[in-house]
Amino acid sequence: MAGYNLKEVMSRPERLASGHRMCAGCGATIGIRAVLRALHPGDAAVIGNATGCLEVSTFMYPYTAWEDSYIHNAFENAGATLSGVETAYRALKKRGRLPKDKEYKFITFGGDGGTYDIGFQSLSGAMERGHDMVYVCYDNGAYMNTGIQRSSATPQFADTTTTPVGKNSNGKVQTRKDLSAIIAEHHVPYVAQTTFTKDFKDIHIKSERAIYTQGPAFLNMLAPCPRGWRYETSDIMKICQLAIDTCYWPMFEVDHGNWRLTYEPKQKLPIEDFLRVQGRFKHLFAPGNEDLIAAFQEEVDRRWEDLLYRCNK
């Protein structure tokens, strides 16, 4: 999108007010504020939220950090809940109970637990039914709110509290579920994978497309968690950059069925660069575990090649 102006975008009023209780160095709020900045100033929105860190930290009675209307229902049903809100909008519009010119946008946020796992059915149903809404997953790769338990988004070998590293364990056994591709296979109008780097242009453009594309849209946003990933909080932007430069977290979009890479590293970095800065992978660097890193690299390469093929590269 031509005309992206960092200064203008950053000067838009915050829709998630300061004073919430999320951790310092948390990726979720950085990413969510970036998504909300893509709403055109003056446009109204209803924000949905699955149970998780974001919910319990931003709407603790009697305080709310949300400038727009907001609804939290439960852990597993953010998709269905917002589909009800969006349907109510169409019903009230049709029956003249909302002014004709009053536009609302519908955006719901869930962590990977609420999205990949317990809320998967609810998300799939909402996407399939074609509601005009955006589902944003802030993927921090574990159930962080309950204390860093593995999810189907957790990378292989990660040390979590339900896949602890030990004498007989190298961390999580399985590789990650590829949720972005699964939602793309729902053939919804818009799916994108993103994170925040440098000037926030990628996340801004994709968020704007997701919000202003008619019909269901899905954004999968990598959102590092300092507690679960164990990194220096000041390193968060560097970690996101390493995630895309190692092709661990490729940046792409699927716009009306058209797969497109939105970032191709000039030089693809080895996966060690991404793993080394995170305490959850510390054991991979112990002598004798070189084969684990090699296996991790192999999986990243295989998925990257697959994505290049899908993007006609």
Added chain:
Amino acid sequence: MSRKDRMSGNEAVAFAIRQVNPDVMPAFPITPSTEIPQMVSTYIANGEMDTEFIPVESEHSSMSAAIGSEAAGARSMTATSSCGLAFMWEELLVAASNRLPVVLTLVNRTLSGPININCDHSDGMGARDTGWIQIYAENNQEAYDNYIQAFPIAEDKRVHLPVMVCQDGFITSHAVENILVEEDEDVKEFVGEYHPEEFLLNPGKPVSVGPYAVSAYSMEAKYNQELAMEASKEVIAEVAQKFRDKFGRGFTFFEEYRTEDADYIMLIMGSAAGTAKEAVDELRDAGVKAGVLKLRVFRPFPEDEIAKALRGCKAVAIMDRCESYNGNGGPLSSEVCAALYRNEVFIKTVSYVYGLAGRDFTVDSAKKVFSQLEEAAKGVKIKQHTYVGLRTKS
């Protein structure tokens, strides 16, 4: 003007839904309530109503979506049965605690297992402590009438609670009866328009719904919810009176059938009340002073009213179409006994379980229960928690 029509219970409720024409209806099929969303979809397809129907992928999502749409400011409802209600259990609590006046039409069916599609009240009773008002129907007419009354009760500012309108699976939902239906405009006028005070789609007045609350606030929220449930008694009575004034039929918390001078009363809910009344008529002809108290409103529980109504009799049979698996009788039994004790009404009580998973409850079964009440009144000890109509010995 009322007019006569022949309809099944499901048809009667679907007909009422068309007349109310709610804003949003998410639903997922489950026997024996499936016909309701089917009929509503057909009305919509034929342009006879314009509710936004959401064909969700599960009952959990039907209640989740109803919560979303109701919170957004739209009058919302759904229909379900049995496992469908069990699946949305968590959401029932969310609807009630967010004080959202969602209406659910429940076609009562047993819970698994064994999996079985026939009637008992284990689904509704399983949800008895979720904060929903529960109204039970004996027949197709009451299923129709109760649905129409649900919205004015739920949406009243003193209440703001969801309402579950229950009818017996197959016995009521699928059997065809002659009923009186009202004109569309009369029903619409009775139900009125929905104007919530706070809602998500209120331009210029954003609101946050569904907070996390620490212990310093949570208990007060729950207490206020209980106060609303207590306050709903007054509203249920007002709406029932208004309905009687306008359409000329109905009761408030229960129907008393030949109880004025009764020595023996059967307290029962749902379609089996009709069978019980038949037994009472036969017993009255034989000189036995029998009567029926048919409970219409189970939540809020009309404790004092029930105790007062039973005060004059010698013995009462408390009939649960549900097992609590607690060794102590079904939920109706526990609550009625507590009501009598607290009101210092010390009559004989005998608890029965009947009709589980569609087991027939016949006039003869009811008469057998009454004969045991006669024994109980004479001081004979009758076994509590007795199963009626069991093939093996109870």
